[in-house]
Amino acid sequence: MGSSCYEDCRGLQKVGGIELGENSFRSYNAEQPNQLRLLVMLHNIGATESSKSLTIQQISEWTRMEAPELQTHLQKLIELGYAQSFRSEETDKYYLTIDGIRKVLSLYS
Amino acid sequence: MKIGKLSWEFPPRVVGGIARHCEGLAKALIQQNHEVYLFTLDFPGSPSYEEMDGIKVYRASTELGHPNFLTWVLLFNHFLEKKMAEVSQSVDFDVMHVHDWLAAFAGISFKRYVQKPMVLTVHSTEVGRAQGLRSADSFSIDGIEWWATYEADKVIVCSQSMKNEICGHFNLPQDKVDVIPNAIDTTQYHTTADRGSVRQRYGVGWDEKMILCVGRLVPQKGIEYFIRAIPNIINRYPEAKFVIVGEGWSRDFLESEARSTGHRKKIRFTGFVPDREVIDLMTSADVLVVPSIYEPFGIVALEGMATGVPVVASQVGGLSEVIEHNRTGIFVYPKSPESIAWGIDRILSDPDRARWLTENAKDKLEKAYSWEAVAMKTVEVYRKLVG
Numbered sequence: 481m482g483s484s485c486y487e488d489c490r491g492l493q494k495v496g497g498i499e500l501g502e503n504s505f506r507s508y509n510a511e512q513p514n515q516l517r518l519l520v521m522l523h524n525i526g527a528t529e530s531s532k533s534l535t536i537q538q539i540s541e542w543t544r545m546e547a548p549e550l551q552t553h554l555q556k557l558i559e560l561g562y563a564q565s566f567r568s569e570e571t572d573k574y575y576l577t578i579d580g581i582r583k584v585l586s587l588y589s
Numbered sequence: 590m591k592i593g594k595l596s597w598e599f600p601p602r603v604v605g606g607i608a609r610h611c612e613g614l615a616k617a618l619i620q621q622n623h624e625v626y627l628f629t630l631d632f633p634g635s636p637s638y639e640e641m642d643g644i645k646v647y648r649a650s651t652e653l654g655h656p657n658f659l660t661w662v663l664l665f666n667h668f669l670e671k672k673m674a675e676v677s678q679s680v681d682f683d684v685m686h687v688h689d690w691l692a693a694f695a696g697i698s699f700k701r702y703v704q705k706p707m708v709l710t711v712h713s714t715e716v717g718r719a720q721g722l723r724s725a726d727s728f729s730i731d732g733i734e735w736w737a738t739y740e741a742d743k744v745i746v747c748s749q750s751m752k753n754e755i756c757g758h759f760n761l762p763q764d765k766v767d768v769i770p771n772a773i774d775t776t777q778y779h780t781t782a783d784r785g786s787v788r789q790r791y792g793v794g795w796d797e798k799m800i801l802c803v804g805r806l807v808p809q810k811g812i813e814y815f816i817r818a819i820p821n822i823i824n825r826y827p828e829a830k831f832v833i834v835g836e837g838w839s840r841d842f843l844e845s846e847a848r849s850t851g852h853r854k855k856i857r858f859t860g861f862v863p864d865r866e867v868i869d870l871m872t873s874a875d876v877l878v879v880p881s882i883y884e885p886f887g888i889v890a891l892e893g894m895a896t897g898v899p900v901v902a903s904q905v906g907g908l909s910e911v912i913e914h915n916r917t918g919i920f921v922y923p924k925s926p927e928s929i930a931w932g933i934d935r936i937l938s939d940p941d942r943a944r945w946l947t948e949n950a951k952d953k954l955e956k957a958y959s960w961e962a963v964a965m966k967t968v969e970v971y972r973k974l975v976g
Binding site: 520521524525526528529542543578579581582583585586587588 | 598602604632633634651652653654655656657658660661691805806807836837838861
Protein backbone atom coordinates (compact mmCIF):
# COMPACT_ATOMS: atom_id res chain seq x y z
CA MET A 481 0.00 0.00 0.00
CA GLY A 482 1.54 3.29 -1.02
CA SER A 483 1.05 6.66 0.50
CA SER A 484 0.75 9.99 -1.15
CA CYS A 485 1.70 13.16 0.58
CA TYR A 486 2.46 16.30 -1.24
CA GLU A 487 5.93 17.69 -1.37
CA ASP A 488 6.41 21.30 -0.59
CA CYS A 489 9.20 22.58 -2.77
CA ARG A 490 10.42 24.74 0.11
CA GLY A 491 10.55 21.82 2.55
CA LEU A 492 8.07 23.29 5.03
CA GLN A 493 8.28 21.86 8.49
CA LYS A 494 4.68 22.34 9.60
CA VAL A 495 1.31 22.35 7.88
CA GLY A 496 -1.84 23.37 9.69
CA GLY A 497 -0.24 22.99 13.09
CA ILE A 498 0.93 19.55 12.07
CA GLU A 499 4.53 18.44 12.16
CA LEU A 500 5.79 17.58 8.72
CA GLY A 501 8.89 15.85 7.60
CA GLU A 502 11.16 17.63 5.19
CA ASN A 503 9.85 17.70 1.62
CA SER A 504 6.92 15.49 2.57
CA PHE A 505 4.28 17.32 0.61
CA ARG A 506 3.19 15.98 -2.76
CA SER A 507 5.49 13.02 -3.07
CA TYR A 508 5.85 9.52 -1.79
CA ASN A 509 7.37 9.70 1.61
CA ALA A 510 6.57 6.48 3.36
CA GLU A 511 9.65 6.82 5.58
CA GLN A 512 8.22 9.83 7.35
CA PRO A 513 4.99 8.93 9.10
CA ASN A 514 3.40 12.06 10.43
CA GLN A 515 0.06 13.58 11.24
CA LEU A 516 -0.50 15.19 7.86
CA ARG A 517 0.15 11.95 6.05
CA LEU A 518 -2.27 10.25 8.42
CA LEU A 519 -4.89 12.97 7.87
CA VAL A 520 -4.64 12.57 4.09
CA MET A 521 -4.77 8.79 4.32
CA LEU A 522 -7.81 8.82 6.63
CA HIS A 523 -9.55 10.98 4.05
CA ASN A 524 -8.56 8.86 1.08
CA ILE A 525 -9.55 5.57 2.69
CA GLY A 526 -12.95 7.08 3.41
CA ALA A 527 -13.06 7.75 7.18
CA THR A 528 -15.00 10.94 6.54
CA GLU A 529 -18.06 10.53 8.77
CA SER A 530 -19.02 8.66 11.90
CA SER A 531 -20.70 5.86 9.96
CA LYS A 532 -17.41 5.28 8.12
CA SER A 533 -15.20 5.55 11.20
CA LEU A 534 -12.34 3.11 11.65
CA THR A 535 -10.67 1.40 14.57
CA ILE A 536 -6.97 1.74 15.36
CA GLN A 537 -6.45 -1.75 14.00
CA GLN A 538 -8.16 -0.95 10.71
CA ILE A 539 -6.23 2.29 10.33
CA SER A 540 -3.01 0.46 11.14
CA GLU A 541 -3.70 -2.09 8.39
CA TRP A 542 -4.18 0.67 5.82
CA THR A 543 -1.37 2.94 6.89
CA ARG A 544 1.13 0.39 8.19
CA MET A 545 1.71 2.58 11.22
CA GLU A 546 2.04 0.94 14.60
CA ALA A 547 -0.82 1.44 17.04
CA PRO A 548 1.05 3.49 19.70
CA GLU A 549 2.38 5.89 17.08
CA LEU A 550 -1.05 6.09 15.46
CA GLN A 551 -2.66 6.95 18.77
CA THR A 552 -0.25 9.84 19.30
CA HIS A 553 -0.94 11.24 15.84
CA LEU A 554 -4.69 10.73 16.12
CA GLN A 555 -4.73 12.54 19.46
CA LYS A 556 -2.96 15.48 17.84
CA LEU A 557 -5.48 15.51 14.96
CA ILE A 558 -8.32 15.51 17.50
CA GLU A 559 -6.73 18.41 19.40
CA LEU A 560 -6.49 20.39 16.15
CA GLY A 561 -10.16 19.71 15.41
CA TYR A 562 -9.41 17.66 12.31
CA ALA A 563 -10.58 14.29 13.67
CA GLN A 564 -13.08 12.94 16.16
CA SER A 565 -13.37 9.71 18.06
CA PHE A 566 -16.13 7.85 19.82
CA ARG A 567 -16.40 4.59 21.69
CA SER A 568 -18.43 1.79 20.18
CA GLU A 569 -18.58 -1.77 21.52
CA GLU A 570 -15.60 -1.04 23.77
CA THR A 571 -13.47 0.09 20.84
CA ASP A 572 -12.38 3.61 19.94
CA LYS A 573 -13.30 4.61 16.38
CA TYR A 574 -11.95 7.58 14.44
CA TYR A 575 -13.12 9.76 11.56
CA LEU A 576 -12.39 13.19 10.09
CA THR A 577 -14.38 16.29 10.94
CA ILE A 578 -15.53 18.70 8.23
CA ASP A 579 -12.52 20.90 9.10
CA GLY A 580 -10.28 17.86 8.59
CA ILE A 581 -11.87 17.14 5.22
CA ARG A 582 -11.48 20.76 4.14
CA LYS A 583 -7.85 20.67 5.24
CA VAL A 584 -7.18 17.68 3.00
CA LEU A 585 -9.11 19.16 0.09
CA SER A 586 -7.05 22.33 0.38
CA LEU A 587 -3.98 20.17 -0.23
CA TYR A 588 -5.49 18.85 -3.43
CA SER A 589 -6.56 22.15 -4.92
CA MET B 590 -30.91 20.15 -23.80
CA LYS B 591 -30.13 17.50 -21.24
CA ILE B 592 -26.69 18.32 -19.87
CA GLY B 593 -24.67 15.93 -17.72
CA LYS B 594 -22.12 17.84 -15.66
CA LEU B 595 -19.27 16.24 -13.77
CA SER B 596 -17.33 17.97 -11.03
CA TRP B 597 -15.46 16.66 -8.01
CA GLU B 598 -16.67 19.65 -6.01
CA PHE B 599 -20.10 21.18 -5.71
CA PRO B 600 -21.60 23.02 -2.73
CA PRO B 601 -21.37 22.35 0.13
CA ARG B 602 -18.21 20.53 -0.93
CA VAL B 603 -16.25 23.66 -1.81
CA VAL B 604 -12.53 23.35 -2.46
CA GLY B 605 -11.62 26.13 -4.86
CA GLY B 606 -13.54 28.08 -7.49
CA ILE B 607 -14.88 25.07 -9.43
CA ALA B 608 -17.81 24.47 -7.06
CA ARG B 609 -19.05 28.04 -7.38
CA HIS B 610 -18.49 28.05 -11.13
CA CYS B 611 -20.53 24.86 -11.57
CA GLU B 612 -23.30 26.17 -9.35
CA GLY B 613 -23.54 29.55 -11.13
CA LEU B 614 -23.43 28.04 -14.61
CA ALA B 615 -25.88 25.25 -13.78
CA LYS B 616 -28.40 27.70 -12.29
CA ALA B 617 -28.16 29.93 -15.38
CA LEU B 618 -28.62 26.92 -17.69
CA ILE B 619 -31.77 25.98 -15.75
CA GLN B 620 -33.03 29.55 -16.18
CA GLN B 621 -32.60 29.08 -19.93
CA ASN B 622 -34.80 25.96 -19.81
CA HIS B 623 -32.10 23.32 -20.03
CA GLU B 624 -31.99 20.27 -17.79
CA VAL B 625 -28.84 19.91 -15.69
CA TYR B 626 -27.81 16.62 -14.09
CA LEU B 627 -24.80 17.27 -11.90
CA PHE B 628 -22.64 14.38 -10.71
CA THR B 629 -20.30 15.02 -7.83
CA LEU B 630 -18.84 13.46 -4.67
CA ASP B 631 -20.54 13.03 -1.33
CA PHE B 632 -20.00 15.33 1.62
CA PRO B 633 -21.00 14.79 5.26
CA GLY B 634 -24.58 15.91 5.85
CA SER B 635 -25.51 16.17 2.16
CA PRO B 636 -28.03 13.79 0.57
CA SER B 637 -27.07 11.42 -2.25
CA TYR B 638 -29.70 13.13 -4.40
CA GLU B 639 -31.37 16.51 -4.20
CA GLU B 640 -32.71 19.25 -6.44
CA MET B 641 -30.99 22.58 -5.84
CA ASP B 642 -32.70 25.43 -7.72
CA GLY B 643 -33.73 22.95 -10.37
CA ILE B 644 -30.29 21.32 -10.67
CA LYS B 645 -30.50 17.56 -10.20
CA VAL B 646 -27.53 16.85 -7.95
CA TYR B 647 -26.26 13.27 -7.63
CA ARG B 648 -23.58 12.68 -5.01
CA ALA B 649 -21.60 9.50 -5.50
CA SER B 650 -20.37 7.79 -2.40
CA THR B 651 -16.84 6.49 -2.65
CA GLU B 652 -17.46 3.01 -1.31
CA LEU B 653 -13.83 2.03 -1.50
CA GLY B 654 -10.85 4.20 -0.75
CA HIS B 655 -7.09 3.98 -0.89
CA PRO B 656 -4.38 5.99 0.88
CA ASN B 657 -2.65 6.86 -2.38
CA PHE B 658 -4.00 10.11 -3.83
CA LEU B 659 -4.08 9.11 -7.49
CA THR B 660 -5.55 5.69 -6.70
CA TRP B 661 -8.23 7.45 -4.64
CA VAL B 662 -8.98 9.70 -7.64
CA LEU B 663 -9.34 6.64 -9.89
CA LEU B 664 -11.67 5.02 -7.36
CA PHE B 665 -13.98 7.98 -6.95
CA ASN B 666 -14.14 8.34 -10.72
CA HIS B 667 -15.30 4.74 -10.88
CA PHE B 668 -18.12 5.50 -8.43
CA LEU B 669 -19.05 8.63 -10.39
CA GLU B 670 -19.24 6.48 -13.52
CA LYS B 671 -21.48 3.97 -11.77
CA LYS B 672 -23.83 6.72 -10.66
CA MET B 673 -23.95 8.22 -14.16
CA ALA B 674 -24.55 4.84 -15.77
CA GLU B 675 -27.46 4.29 -13.39
CA VAL B 676 -29.03 7.66 -14.22
CA SER B 677 -28.43 7.27 -17.96
CA GLN B 678 -30.81 4.31 -17.94
CA SER B 679 -33.63 6.84 -17.77
CA VAL B 680 -32.03 10.03 -19.12
CA ASP B 681 -30.79 10.50 -22.68
CA PHE B 682 -28.03 13.09 -22.26
CA ASP B 683 -27.22 15.42 -25.15
CA VAL B 684 -23.80 16.43 -23.92
CA MET B 685 -21.36 15.69 -21.10
CA HIS B 686 -19.52 18.60 -19.50
CA VAL B 687 -16.51 17.72 -17.37
CA HIS B 688 -14.76 20.15 -15.03
CA ASP B 689 -11.01 19.65 -14.66
CA TRP B 690 -8.84 16.55 -14.63
CA LEU B 691 -10.16 15.16 -11.35
CA ALA B 692 -13.38 14.00 -13.03
CA ALA B 693 -11.79 13.28 -16.42
CA PHE B 694 -11.63 9.49 -16.12
CA ALA B 695 -15.37 9.24 -15.51
CA GLY B 696 -16.12 11.78 -18.22
CA ILE B 697 -14.04 10.04 -20.86
CA SER B 698 -15.48 6.59 -20.08
CA PHE B 699 -18.96 7.95 -20.06
CA LYS B 700 -18.47 9.76 -23.34
CA ARG B 701 -17.64 6.37 -24.90
CA TYR B 702 -20.52 4.66 -23.10
CA VAL B 703 -23.28 7.09 -24.10
CA GLN B 704 -21.55 8.11 -27.35
CA LYS B 705 -22.26 11.76 -26.78
CA PRO B 706 -19.90 14.72 -27.11
CA MET B 707 -17.76 15.72 -24.18
CA VAL B 708 -16.90 19.30 -23.29
CA LEU B 709 -14.05 19.89 -20.86
CA THR B 710 -13.55 23.06 -18.86
CA VAL B 711 -9.93 23.45 -17.79
CA HIS B 712 -10.00 25.71 -14.74
CA SER B 713 -6.24 25.58 -14.21
CA THR B 714 -3.30 23.36 -15.06
CA GLU B 715 -0.96 21.36 -12.86
CA VAL B 716 2.07 23.02 -14.43
CA GLY B 717 0.62 26.39 -13.48
CA ARG B 718 -0.64 25.45 -10.01
CA ALA B 719 2.63 23.79 -9.04
CA GLN B 720 4.73 26.29 -10.99
CA GLY B 721 6.45 23.42 -12.77
CA LEU B 722 6.32 19.63 -12.67
CA ARG B 723 8.53 18.71 -9.75
CA SER B 724 7.09 15.42 -8.52
CA ALA B 725 5.84 12.11 -9.87
CA ASP B 726 2.26 13.04 -8.93
CA SER B 727 2.52 16.37 -10.74
CA PHE B 728 3.86 14.67 -13.84
CA SER B 729 0.99 12.14 -13.75
CA ILE B 730 -1.63 14.86 -13.29
CA ASP B 731 -0.16 16.81 -16.19
CA GLY B 732 -0.47 13.69 -18.35
CA ILE B 733 -4.10 13.18 -17.32
CA GLU B 734 -4.84 16.81 -18.13
CA TRP B 735 -3.32 16.35 -21.59
CA TRP B 736 -5.38 13.17 -22.12
CA ALA B 737 -8.60 14.91 -21.08
CA THR B 738 -8.00 17.80 -23.50
CA TYR B 739 -7.20 15.26 -26.23
CA GLU B 740 -10.42 13.29 -25.62
CA ALA B 741 -12.67 16.34 -25.28
CA ASP B 742 -14.62 17.43 -28.33
CA LYS B 743 -14.32 21.01 -27.15
CA VAL B 744 -12.30 22.66 -24.42
CA ILE B 745 -13.45 25.74 -22.53
CA VAL B 746 -11.12 28.02 -20.59
CA CYS B 747 -11.91 31.19 -18.68
CA SER B 748 -9.35 33.57 -20.15
CA GLN B 749 -7.23 34.18 -23.21
CA SER B 750 -4.11 33.67 -21.11
CA MET B 751 -5.34 30.17 -20.18
CA LYS B 752 -6.04 29.46 -23.85
CA ASN B 753 -2.48 30.46 -24.73
CA GLU B 754 -1.17 28.33 -21.86
CA ILE B 755 -3.02 25.13 -22.73
CA CYS B 756 -2.67 25.43 -26.50
CA GLY B 757 1.07 25.80 -25.99
CA HIS B 758 1.55 23.25 -23.22
CA PHE B 759 -0.78 20.53 -24.57
CA ASN B 760 -0.22 21.35 -28.24
CA LEU B 761 -3.94 21.85 -28.89
CA PRO B 762 -5.34 23.41 -32.06
CA GLN B 763 -6.59 26.95 -31.41
CA ASP B 764 -10.05 26.18 -32.79
CA LYS B 765 -10.61 23.40 -30.25
CA VAL B 766 -10.49 25.86 -27.37
CA ASP B 767 -13.15 28.48 -26.58
CA VAL B 768 -12.71 31.30 -24.08
CA ILE B 769 -15.72 31.89 -21.84
CA PRO B 770 -15.03 34.02 -18.78
CA ASN B 771 -16.18 33.24 -15.30
CA ALA B 772 -19.02 35.20 -13.76
CA ILE B 773 -20.65 35.99 -10.48
CA ASP B 774 -24.21 36.58 -9.36
CA THR B 775 -23.98 40.25 -8.41
CA THR B 776 -27.25 40.10 -6.46
CA GLN B 777 -25.49 37.98 -3.83
CA TYR B 778 -23.02 40.77 -3.15
CA HIS B 779 -25.49 43.36 -1.94
CA THR B 780 -25.16 43.17 1.79
CA THR B 781 -26.72 45.05 4.63
CA ALA B 782 -23.91 44.09 6.99
CA ASP B 783 -22.95 46.62 9.64
CA ARG B 784 -19.38 47.50 8.61
CA GLY B 785 -18.51 48.57 12.12
CA SER B 786 -19.46 45.29 13.71
CA VAL B 787 -17.83 43.22 10.94
CA ARG B 788 -14.57 45.15 11.42
CA GLN B 789 -14.86 44.79 15.16
CA ARG B 790 -15.23 41.00 14.83
CA TYR B 791 -11.84 40.96 13.13
CA GLY B 792 -10.21 43.41 15.48
CA VAL B 793 -10.28 46.44 13.16
CA GLY B 794 -11.49 49.79 14.50
CA TRP B 795 -13.37 52.48 12.55
CA ASP B 796 -10.32 54.73 12.44
CA GLU B 797 -8.03 51.96 11.19
CA LYS B 798 -7.38 50.79 7.62
CA MET B 799 -8.59 47.27 6.89
CA ILE B 800 -6.53 45.56 4.20
CA LEU B 801 -8.02 42.27 3.10
CA CYS B 802 -6.60 39.31 1.22
CA VAL B 803 -8.85 36.36 0.29
CA GLY B 804 -7.58 33.13 -1.20
CA ARG B 805 -6.46 29.59 -0.58
CA LEU B 806 -3.22 29.60 1.38
CA VAL B 807 -1.13 27.99 -1.34
CA PRO B 808 1.97 29.41 -3.09
CA GLN B 809 0.19 30.26 -6.37
CA LYS B 810 -1.84 32.89 -4.52
CA GLY B 811 1.32 34.90 -3.73
CA ILE B 812 0.22 35.75 -0.19
CA GLU B 813 3.79 35.63 1.09
CA TYR B 814 4.61 38.70 -1.06
CA PHE B 815 1.61 40.52 0.39
CA ILE B 816 2.85 39.71 3.90
CA ARG B 817 6.33 40.95 3.02
CA ALA B 818 4.77 44.24 1.89
CA ILE B 819 3.24 44.81 5.33
CA PRO B 820 6.21 46.61 7.01
CA ASN B 821 6.27 49.10 4.13
CA ILE B 822 2.54 49.70 4.41
CA ILE B 823 2.71 50.14 8.18
CA ASN B 824 5.50 52.72 7.80
CA ARG B 825 3.05 54.84 5.84
CA TYR B 826 -0.18 53.78 7.61
CA PRO B 827 0.59 52.77 11.21
CA GLU B 828 -3.13 52.27 11.82
CA ALA B 829 -3.42 49.54 9.13
CA LYS B 830 -4.70 46.05 10.00
CA PHE B 831 -4.43 43.02 7.74
CA VAL B 832 -6.99 40.23 7.44
CA ILE B 833 -6.03 37.09 5.50
CA VAL B 834 -9.00 34.86 4.72
CA GLY B 835 -8.62 31.26 3.61
CA GLU B 836 -7.17 27.90 4.47
CA GLY B 837 -4.47 25.83 2.86
CA TRP B 838 -1.33 23.85 3.31
CA SER B 839 0.94 26.91 3.35
CA ARG B 840 -0.72 28.38 6.42
CA ASP B 841 2.07 27.70 8.89
CA PHE B 842 4.69 28.99 6.52
CA LEU B 843 2.65 32.17 5.99
CA GLU B 844 2.11 32.60 9.72
CA SER B 845 5.86 32.35 10.25
CA GLU B 846 6.36 34.96 7.50
CA ALA B 847 3.82 37.14 9.33
CA ARG B 848 5.83 36.79 12.56
CA SER B 849 9.00 37.79 10.75
CA THR B 850 7.46 41.15 9.75
CA GLY B 851 7.50 42.19 13.41
CA HIS B 852 3.83 43.13 13.11
CA ARG B 853 2.17 39.78 13.86
CA LYS B 854 -0.46 41.40 16.10
CA LYS B 855 -1.74 43.44 13.18
CA ILE B 856 -2.17 40.40 10.93
CA ARG B 857 -5.15 38.10 11.36
CA PHE B 858 -5.51 34.68 9.73
CA THR B 859 -9.18 33.71 9.77
CA GLY B 860 -9.02 30.21 8.28
CA PHE B 861 -12.02 29.01 6.27
CA VAL B 862 -14.86 31.55 6.26
CA PRO B 863 -18.34 30.93 4.76
CA ASP B 864 -19.23 32.82 1.55
CA ARG B 865 -21.67 35.20 3.29
CA GLU B 866 -19.02 36.27 5.76
CA VAL B 867 -16.46 36.78 2.96
CA ILE B 868 -18.92 39.19 1.31
CA ASP B 869 -19.37 41.07 4.58
CA LEU B 870 -15.60 41.26 4.98
CA MET B 871 -15.11 42.59 1.45
CA THR B 872 -17.83 45.15 1.96
CA SER B 873 -16.16 46.30 5.17
CA ALA B 874 -12.56 46.46 3.91
CA ASP B 875 -10.68 49.50 2.60
CA VAL B 876 -8.66 47.52 0.04
CA LEU B 877 -8.77 43.99 -1.36
CA VAL B 878 -5.38 42.65 -2.41
CA VAL B 879 -5.07 39.79 -4.94
CA PRO B 880 -1.31 39.10 -5.04
CA SER B 881 -1.45 35.88 -7.13
CA ILE B 882 1.51 34.65 -9.10
CA TYR B 883 -0.66 32.25 -11.15
CA GLU B 884 -4.33 32.94 -11.75
CA PRO B 885 -6.28 31.46 -14.67
CA PHE B 886 -9.11 33.88 -14.00
CA GLY B 887 -9.21 35.45 -10.54
CA ILE B 888 -12.84 35.33 -9.51
CA VAL B 889 -11.98 36.88 -6.15
CA ALA B 890 -11.25 40.13 -8.01
CA LEU B 891 -14.74 40.06 -9.52
CA GLU B 892 -16.23 39.37 -6.09
CA GLY B 893 -14.37 42.35 -4.70
CA MET B 894 -15.55 44.54 -7.57
CA ALA B 895 -19.14 43.44 -6.90
CA THR B 896 -18.94 44.42 -3.24
CA GLY B 897 -17.47 47.82 -4.07
CA VAL B 898 -14.07 47.38 -2.46
CA PRO B 899 -11.09 48.81 -4.41
CA VAL B 900 -8.97 46.01 -5.84
CA VAL B 901 -5.18 45.86 -6.03
CA ALA B 902 -4.08 42.82 -8.05
CA SER B 903 -1.04 41.27 -9.69
CA GLN B 904 -0.96 41.66 -13.42
CA VAL B 905 -0.94 37.94 -14.22
CA GLY B 906 -3.07 35.51 -16.22
CA GLY B 907 -6.80 36.10 -16.18
CA LEU B 908 -6.48 39.00 -13.73
CA SER B 909 -4.92 41.07 -16.50
CA GLU B 910 -8.10 40.56 -18.53
CA VAL B 911 -10.54 41.17 -15.65
CA ILE B 912 -9.04 44.45 -14.38
CA GLU B 913 -8.20 47.61 -16.31
CA HIS B 914 -5.28 49.36 -14.64
CA ASN B 915 -6.19 52.78 -13.23
CA ARG B 916 -9.78 52.37 -14.39
CA THR B 917 -11.34 49.44 -12.52
CA GLY B 918 -8.46 48.59 -10.19
CA ILE B 919 -4.73 48.90 -9.65
CA PHE B 920 -2.20 46.48 -11.10
CA VAL B 921 1.00 45.61 -9.31
CA TYR B 922 3.95 43.44 -10.29
CA PRO B 923 3.68 39.80 -9.20
CA LYS B 924 6.13 38.64 -6.50
CA SER B 925 6.95 42.26 -5.63
CA PRO B 926 6.24 43.41 -2.04
CA GLU B 927 7.36 46.94 -2.99
CA SER B 928 4.88 47.08 -5.85
CA ILE B 929 2.06 45.69 -3.67
CA ALA B 930 2.75 48.36 -1.04
CA TRP B 931 2.74 50.99 -3.79
CA GLY B 932 -0.65 49.76 -5.09
CA ILE B 933 -2.22 49.79 -1.64
CA ASP B 934 -0.89 53.30 -1.07
CA ARG B 935 -2.47 54.45 -4.37
CA ILE B 936 -5.86 53.42 -2.98
CA LEU B 937 -5.49 54.57 0.62
CA SER B 938 -3.95 57.94 -0.25
CA ASP B 939 -6.72 59.01 -2.63
CA PRO B 940 -10.22 57.98 -1.44
CA ASP B 941 -11.97 59.89 -4.24
CA ARG B 942 -10.01 58.05 -6.87
CA ALA B 943 -10.63 54.75 -5.06
CA ARG B 944 -14.39 55.44 -5.18
CA TRP B 945 -14.17 56.24 -8.91
CA LEU B 946 -12.37 52.94 -9.54
CA THR B 947 -15.04 50.96 -7.71
CA GLU B 948 -17.84 52.67 -9.63
CA ASN B 949 -16.16 51.81 -12.94
CA ALA B 950 -15.56 48.27 -11.74
CA LYS B 951 -19.22 47.70 -10.85
CA ASP B 952 -20.30 49.06 -14.19
CA LYS B 953 -17.94 46.75 -16.09
CA LEU B 954 -18.94 43.77 -13.97
CA GLU B 955 -22.63 44.04 -14.72
CA LYS B 956 -21.98 44.37 -18.46
CA ALA B 957 -19.38 41.67 -18.95
CA TYR B 958 -19.56 38.99 -16.27
CA SER B 959 -23.12 37.74 -15.81
CA TRP B 960 -23.94 34.02 -15.53
CA GLU B 961 -26.68 34.53 -18.10
CA ALA B 962 -24.07 35.55 -20.71
CA VAL B 963 -21.75 32.69 -19.70
CA ALA B 964 -24.58 30.15 -20.00
CA MET B 965 -25.53 31.43 -23.46
CA LYS B 966 -21.94 31.16 -24.67
CA THR B 967 -21.62 27.68 -23.16
CA VAL B 968 -24.81 26.52 -24.90
CA GLU B 969 -23.36 27.81 -28.18
CA VAL B 970 -20.41 25.48 -27.61
CA TYR B 971 -22.77 22.56 -26.88
CA ARG B 972 -24.84 23.31 -29.99
CA LYS B 973 -21.77 23.26 -32.24
CA LEU B 974 -21.27 19.66 -31.11
CA VAL B 975 -24.84 18.46 -30.82
CA GLY B 976 -26.05 20.09 -34.02
